[in-house]
Amino acid sequence: xxxxxxxxxxxxxxxxxxxxxxxxxxxxxxxxxxxxxxxxxxxxxxxxxxxxxxxxxxxxxxxxxxxxxxxxxxxxxxxxxxxxxxxxxxxxxxxxxxxxxxxxxxxxxxxxxxxxxxxxxxxxxxxxxxxxxxxxxxxxxxxxxxxxxxxxxxxxxxxxxxxxxxxxxxxxxxxxxxxxxxxxxxxxxxxxxxxxxxxxxxxxxxxxxxxxxxxxxxxxxxxxxxxxxxxxxxxxxxxxxxxxxxxxxxxxxxxxxxxxxxxxxxxxxxxxxxxxxxxxxxxxxxxxxxxxxxxxxxxxxxxxxxxxxxxxxxxxxxxxxxxxxxxxxxxxxxxxxxxxxxxxxxxxxxxxxxxxxxxxxxxxxxxxxxxxxxxxxxxxxxxxxxxxxxxxxxxxxxxxxxxxxxxxxxxxxxxxxxxxxxxxxxxxxxxxxxxxxxxxxxxxxxxxxxxxxxxxxxxxxxxxxxxxxxxxxxxxxxxxxxxxxxxxxxxxxxxxxxxxxxxxxxxxxxxxxxxxxxxxxxxxxxxxxxxxxxxxxxxxxxxxxxxxxxxxxxxxxxxxxxxxxxxxxxxxxxxxxxxxxxxxxxxxxxxxxxxxxxx
Numbered sequence: 001x002x003x004x005x006x007x008x009x010x011x012x013x014x015x016x017x018x019x020x021x022x023x024x025x026x027x028x029x030x031x032x033x034x035x036x037x038x039x040x041x042x043x044x045x046x047x048x049x050x051x052x053x054x055x056x057x058x059x060x061x062x063x064x065x066x067x068x069x070x071x072x073x074x075x076x077x078x079x080x081x082x083x084x085x086x087x088x089x090x091x092x093x094x095x096x097x098x099x100x101x102x103x104x105x106x107x108x109x110x111x112x113x114x115x116x117x118x119x120x121x122x123x124x125x126x127x128x129x130x131x132x133x134x135x136x137x138x139x140x141x142x143x144x145x146x147x148x149x150x151x152x153x154x155x156x157x158x159x160x161x162x163x164x165x166x167x168x169x170x171x172x173x174x175x176x177x178x179x180x181x182x183x184x185x186x187x188x189x190x191x192x193x194x195x196x197x198x199x200x201x202x203x204x205x206x207x208x209x210x211x212x213x214x215x216x217x218x219x220x221x222x223x224x225x226x227x228x229x230x231x232x233x234x235x236x237x238x239x240x241x242x243x244x245x246x247x248x249x250x251x252x253x254x255x256x257x258x259x260x261x262x263x264x265x266x267x268x269x270x271x272x273x274x275x276x277x278x279x280x281x282x283x284x285x286x287x288x289x290x291x292x293x294x295x296x297x298x299x300x301x302x303x304x305x306x307x308x309x310x311x312x313x314x315x316x317x318x319x320x321x322x323x324x325x326x327x328x329x330x331x332x333x334x335x336x337x338x339x340x341x342x343x344x345x346x347x348x349x350x351x352x353x354x355x356x357x358x359x360x361x362x363x364x365x366x367x368x369x370x371x372x373x374x375x376x377x378x379x380x381x382x383x384x385x386x387x388x389x390x391x392x393x394x395x396x397x398x399x400x401x402x403x404x405x406x407x408x409x410x411x412x413x414x415x416x417x418x419x420x421x422x423x424x425x426x427x428x429x430x431x432x433x434x435x436x437x438x439x440x441x442x443x444x445x446x447x448x449x450x451x452x453x454x455x456x457x458x459x460x461x462x463x464x465x466x467x468x469x470x471x472x473x474x475x476x477x478x479x480x481x482x483x484x485x486x487x488x489x490x491x492x493x494x495x496x497x498x499x500x501x502x503x504x505x506x507x508x509x510x511x512x513x514x515x516x517x518x519x520x521x522x523x524x525x526x527x528x529x530x531x532x533x534x535x536x537x538x539x540x541x542x543x544x545x546x547x548x549x550x551x552x553x554x555x556x557x558x559x560x561x562x563x564x565x566x567x568x569x570x571x572x573x574x575x576x577x578x579x580x581x582x583x584x585x586x587x588x589x590x591x592x593x594x595x596x597x598x599x
Contacts, residue, residue, distance in 0.1 A: 009136050012150040016157045017129050023167040024125050027400060029118050040117045043347070045171035046070055047082035049111075049120070051263070052094045054080075057111040062267035072275060076268040081275035084263050085213030089176040093123030124170025127179040132157065134182040135360055138189050138227070139367045148371045151385055156359050159305040159388040161351030163396055169349070173213050177357035180210045184220055185227050185360055192228035192235050197245040204249030208256025214357075219334055223361040225326035232322065278501060279342055279438050286339035291352065294345075295414045302351040302395065305388035308381060309362040312369030320368060327365045334358060342438040348406040350399040397421075405429040408544070416545055430541025432523060436594070437501035437561045443594040446496060449489065451589045453478060460589055463487030472509045472553050472587040480521070482580035489573040489591050493530070496571060496593060502562040503594040506573055510554050511585040515547035518584035525560045526572045536563050542575055553587075 029037050041049045047070030054061040062077035072079040097119025098111060107113040132153055139149045156162060165174050187203040211218050225232040239246050264273040292299050300307055310331070316324040338344070338354050346354055370381055398404045403417050408431050417429070436443060449459040454474040463478040463486045471477050478487045489506070496502065504525060512518055521543070527536035538560060547554070562571060571593070575586060 008146045009140070009149040009153060012154050013129065013132055013136060016132065016154065020125055020128070020157070020163075020166050024121060024170065028121050028168050028170065029114075035114075037114045037117045037121065040121045040171050041112075043069065044082065044173070045120075045169075047080055048084075048086040048090060048171065048173070049094075050080055050082075051084055051087035052091060053111045056094075056098070061263070072277065074268055076270065079264070079267050079273055079275055083212060083215060083275075084260055085209055085211070086173040086176055088209070088212065088259065089127065089179075090120050090123055090171070093119045093126075121170040124172075124175035125166050128157075128162065128166040128170075128175045131175075131179040131182040131360065134179070134186045135363055138182070138186045139363065141186075141189050141193065142227075142364070142368065144367045144371045148367055151382055152363055152367045152370065155305050155308075155385045155389060156363060159385065159392045160303045160356070160359055161349075161353050162356050162359060163392065164350045164399070165353060165356055168400060172353065174353050174356035177210065177213050177217060178360060180206055180213065181217075181220060181357045181360040184210060185223060185364070188224050188227045188235075191239075192231045197239060197242055200239060200245045200249040201252045204252035205256050208253040211253075211257055212259060216337055217357060219330075219337065220357075220361070222326070222330045222333060223364075225322050226330060226361055226364050229320060229322045280440065281337070281340040282342055282438075282440065283340050286336055287344040288335065288339045291335065291339040291344055295411050296345050296409045297349065297352050299352040299355055301414075303355075303388070303392060305385055305392070306355075306362065308370070308384065309366040312365040315369045316365055319372065320365075323365055323368065327361070330361060331358075343435045345435070350396065350404065350406070394421075402427040403429075405431075408433045410544075412545060428519075428546045429544065431544030431556070432525075432538070432540040432558045432560055433544075434559055434561055436503045436559070437596050439501075439596045440599045441597040443503060443596050445592060446502075446595045447491060447591070447593040449589075449591045451487075452476075453487075453587060453589070459489055459491060459591065460487050461490055463586075468585060470511055470551075470585060472511070474587075477511070477585040477587045480518070480575065480577060480582055480584045480586065482577060482582065486575045486577075487586065487589070489571075489589070491571040491593065493568050493570050496565055497595050498565045498567055498569075500595040500598070501564050502571070502596075504560045504562055504571065504573065505558070505592040505594070506560075507555060507557045507588075507590045508575075508586050509588040510542075510556055511587070512547050512550070512552060512554075513583060514550050515552070518543060518547065518582045520579045521575055521577050521582045521584065523556075523558060524572075524574050524576050525558075525562065527562055527565060527569055528572065529566070530568045535566075535569065539576075555588075 027036060028040060046067065050064065050067070050070055054064050064071050064078045070081045072081055094116055097116035101107040101113040101115040102109060104115060107115055136149055136153060139152065140146070157166070162178065165172050184203065184206045187199055187206060191197070191199050191203065207218070207220070210220055228235050261271045265271050290296065290298065293301055295301060313324050313327045313331070370378070373381060395404065398417060398421065399406070403420055403425050405413055410433070413429050449457065451457040451460040452473045453465050453476040465476050466479050467475045468477045480486055510518060522539045523542045525538045526534045528534045542556065544556065565571070573591065
C-alpha cells in the first residue's frame with residue numbers, strides 16, 4: 001500500500017494519542033486540586049492493585065489488611081475478590097512507577113505514591129492506543145480503506161465509553177481487555193490469511209490472558225468467524241491437520257490461566273476459590289432493555305454511534321453472511337450475559353463500560369459495511385459519527401463535572417441534565433436507587449413500617465413533630481430547620497434476620513417553602529453494632545432533582561442494598577443536615593425491608 005494511503009489512519013491515531021494523553025494528564029493526574037491521581041486507584045482498581053501491593057511491597061498475600069472493597073476473610077486466609085489478569089497487565093507499569101518512587105527522596109515507599117498511580121494510569125492509556133494500532137492493522141488487512149479505518153477508530157475512541165476509561169478511569173480492566181481483544185482478533189486474521197500455525201500458540205496465550213482478566217470474556221471465541229468469515233472452516237481444518245499446534249496453544253492458554261489458581265493457593269491453600277461470594281447471574285431475568293436503552297448507562301443512549309455496527313450486521317447479510325450472522329450471535333450472547341449479571345449497570349460510572357472490549361469485535365462488521373457504502377449513505381454515516389463524537393464528548397465533560405449523576409441516573413435526571421453546562425448545575429443531582437442484592441430465589445418482605453406522624457411509631461423515632469397547616473397527611477409534620485436532629489427509622493437488633501443480604505426501600509414526602517431550601521440535606525442509611533460503630537454507612541444527597549417550585553410537596557424514593565446483619569446489629573435511616581442550612585418539612589414516611597431468600 002502506498003505511503004500516501006496510510007497517512008489518514010496513522011494521523012488519526014497520532015491525534016488520538018495526543019488528545020487522550022492531554023485529557024488524562026489534565027484531569028486524571030492533576031485535576032483542579034493537583035492531586036487527582038489519588039483517584040486512579042479506587043473501587044475495582046483497589047482489588048487489582050491489591051495484588052501488586054501484596055506481592056511486591058507488603059509481601060502479605062493471604063494475610064492482607066481489611067479492605068471491604070476487595071479483601072474477603074476466610075478461615076484459611078484473606079482472599080482477593082478479583083481475578084488477577086488486570087494486575088498482570090498493570091505489573092510492568094507499576095514496576096516503573098515504584099522504581100521512580102524508591103529513587104525519589106520525597107515519595108512514600110508503600111506503593112501509594114503519585115509515581116505508581118500515574119504510571120498505572122499511563123499504562124491503561126498506552127494499552128488502549130496499542131489496541132487501536134492492532135485494530136487498524138486488522139482492518140487494513142481485511143481490505144478496508146484508510147479513510148474508513150480513520151473514521152471507525154476515531155468514533156470508537158471518542159464516541160464510546162472507551163474515552164472515559166482511557167483517560168479518567170484507566171485502571172479499570174476494560175482498557176487492558178480492549179488491547180487483549182484486539183490482539184486476539186489480529187492473530188485470528190493472520191491465521192485465517194494462511195499465516196504460520198505457530199501463531200496458534202500466541203493466540204492461546206492471549207486467550208488465556210483474556211480469561212485471566214475477566215473469565216466471562218472467554219466468549220470472544222465466538223468472534224472467530226466475525227474476523228475469518230468464510231475462511232473459518234478452512235482455518236479449523238488446517239489446525240486439526242496439524243494437532244501439535246492446537247495442543248501447544250492449549251498449553252499456552254493453560255499456563256497463563258494457571259496464574260489464578262496459583263494465587264488462590266498462595267492466599268488460602270485451596271486451588272479453587274470464588275471471590276464473588278453473594279454475587280452471580282440472574283439467567284431467568286436479564287435486564288436487556290435497560291442495558292441497551294436505559295437511562296442508567298444504556299449502551300445506545302450514551303453511545304448512539306454503536307447503532308451503526310448493528311445496522312452493519314443487517315447490511316452485510318448478503319455480501320458477507322458469515323460475518324453478519326456470527327456478529328449478530330456474538331452481540332446477542334454477550335448482551336444476554338451482561339444483562340443477566342445481578343447488578344446489570346455494573347456500579348457507578350459513565351456509559352456501559354462492559355462493552356468496551358467488545359468494541360474491537362464490533363469494529364469489524366462496522367468497517368466492512370461502511371467501506372462498501374455509496375457516496376450519499378457514506379456522508380450520512382460520517383455525519384452521524386461526527387455528531388455522536390460531539391454528543392458523547394459533551395456528556396463525558398458533564399460526567400467529569402458532576403452534571404450527570406455517577407450512580408442513579410433515571411429519565412427525569414437525564415431530561416434535567418440534557419444540555420446543561422453552567423457551574424450552577426454541577427453536583428446538583430442526588431438520590432440513591434440501586435439494584436437489589438443477588439437473589440436467585442427472590443426476596444421476602446421481612447419488615448414494613450409507615451408513619452404519618454399522627455401518633456407513636458414502633459420504628460420511627462425522634463425529630464421535632466409539630467402541627468402545621470402544610471401537612472401532607474393528617475396535621476403533623478417533622479420540622480427541619482437546622483436546630484434539631486430529624487426523625488430516624490430504627491430496626492432494633494432482632495427485628496430483622498441475620499446472615500441474609502437486605503434491601504431497604506424508603507419513601508417520604510418533602511416540603512420546601514422555597515425551591516432549593518433542602519439542598520444540603522442528606523439521606524443516610526447505616527448498619528451499626530451495639531457500640532454504635534457503623535459496619536455500613538451510606539450518605540447521599542437527599543434530593544434526586546433540584547427543587548423547581550416554591551411551597552411544594554415531592555415524594556422521594558430510595559432503594560439501598562444492605563450487607564447481611566450480624567447478631568446485635570441494627571439498621572438505621574435518617575435525613576440529616578450537617579451544615580444546618582436546610583429548611584423543610586417531612587411527612588408520610590414509609591419503609592420496606594426485604595431479605596434475600598437462601599440459595
